Amino acid sequence: MNVRPRPLPVRHKVKLAEHTTLAPRQTQELRVQHLDLPYSTYIFDPASAPYALYAGLASEDLQFVVARNDSNFPVVIPIGTVLGDINPYAFERY
Numbered sequence: 001m002n003v004r005p006r007p008l009p010v011r012h013k014v015k016l017a018e019h020t021t022l023a024p025r026q027t028q029e030l031r032v033q034h035l036d037l038p039y040s041t042y043i044f045d046p047a048s049a050p051y052a053l054y055a056g057l058a059s060e061d062l063q064f065v066v067a068r069n070d071s072n073f074p075v076v077i078p079i080g081t082v083l084g085d086i087n088p089y090a091f092e093r094y
Contacts, residue, residue: 011085019079022069029064046084051075
């Protein structure tokens with residue numbers, strides 16, 4: 001029996017592009033940076049953090065992700081913080 005392992009998905013880190021402070025009980029767009037990607041559709045997979053990040057479909061030129069601070073205190077996010085991964089999205093046609 002010839003068994004081949006599945007290749008691991010290509011994952012690109014998405015990092016915060018500028019120092020940001022999330023105000024208490026506010027939702028805000030965070031400017032991000034990542035490697036140049038070929039033209040395609042991708043899915044943003046957020047990392048766990050003390051604030052809410054939203055997953056979603058994105059194009060190769062992802063510039064912002066949406067974050068929400070549900071606490072009563074401001075949250076400081078330093079530049080270069082890894083916010084998640086961006087992975088190729090495979091469409092399934094039926």
